[in-house]
Amino acid sequence: MTTSAAVASGGFRDAMSCDVCTELYEQSIRTPLVLPCGHTFCRPCLTDIKKKGSFHCPTCRAGHNNLQVVALTVNYSLLNILALCNQFEYDKCATHGDDLRYWCANCDQSLCCICLYSGHPQGHTVKLAQTFVTEKKQKLEERINAVFKNINEHKNELKKGFNDVDALVMQLFRKNIHFHNTEMAVKDLLDDIKKANGIASVLSYEKLVGEFQSKKNLADPGEEKAREKADPSVDTRDKVKNLPAKDKDALLVTTKDLKEAASESTEAANTAAGTDPNWRAMMDYCDGRLLLHTLANPTTTRMSMQMPHEVFLELGVGDKCLGRIYIRLWCHLCRAQQLLALCMGTMGPSLLKAKASDKMGNLIVFRSAVDRDNKSVSHALLTGLEWGGQHSKPETEGLVTGIVSNNLAFGICIQRQTGTSVNAAFGVVVAGHEVTKAAFQHNPVSEVTITSCGLVMPGFSQEG
Known part of the structure; x- marks a missing residue:
């Protein structure tokens, strides 16, 4: 085919394809259905959209919530044209100008009628071009299916791997709690040994110390007894049940003991509840569940998790992706919490598909979000969004600030501007600032769209 014919054929094929899944329409499965707004999509795609609850046309966003997919009209005009789209396309012979209707398996090339009957070697395996294409497509589909099978096997392995990781994390936290409680019990035991003044108690302590020194006693009771919901310190209680009354109390690790131990780190609590952007919350394992404790409770020596404080915005113009911006939020501020909610969509509206509105000096500004009805x-x-006073900061590169005192608008500073300030700084770009600059330089800036957004996953670690 000529280049123009190929382009025309490609455009014709696109017109015969569903805009959602890009697959060609067909009579049996991907039947083209017409929405009341006039746009056509295949039955499986419309069924999937309907299942999500909000039934809007993917092209014009017209609402069709009260419409059932089964009641939609089939676009028979498209099906009739589709028959032409599926007709076999012959290339032209460069030598004779005829259709290349044959394929020689020995020569591995296409032939026209003149090529075949004027000098082509006898005894070669020659097939009709349509037969060759059909067989080749079948073989290619078999190879593709083998690739899909391989991909699915790897995906299943990954799924198992994620499940194993989840189980491993639970196991690690269970062990962490067990050894933490055992450490507290041993410390209390040491204190009581120093205070002991009787033969019976000293001999009892000697036996208990020996058992603590053995590896078996330090093992995670959850592994040996498979007690997911057991108190991790229960083995310690068993070891001291025959001690004198005052000595038993020294080894029992209770919730009260944990709270008293945590209360010793007042400064850590003040930092966590204040302005530290790297605030961490204690993680715990209890009743077969992972618990994330309030920031008011300091982490002490427990496993802790860094609280979410970094978000990302992916910017694009049309089909072109400009890249991602990473913003570290000052999460003690309401404006930072609001942007966090907008990035995740946890309060309804989100920044997904939101567009830049304008420029203000050195700021690229986003003044609105998009709700679930677009x-x-x-x-x-x-409420209580910060404005002015201590929240005013010099205008520096990458600074993120509120724009209006009573709404969700925010802007990002492109470069430092001497002598000017912003009224409600609540974060800073830590990576991808070149993307911000590219978006700022695009004209018109209103074409810049947030194509994806979300949270940078925090990490957890053992403190102390």
């Missing part, structure tokens, strides 16, 4: 939202999600 409507623009500009009102604040939280």
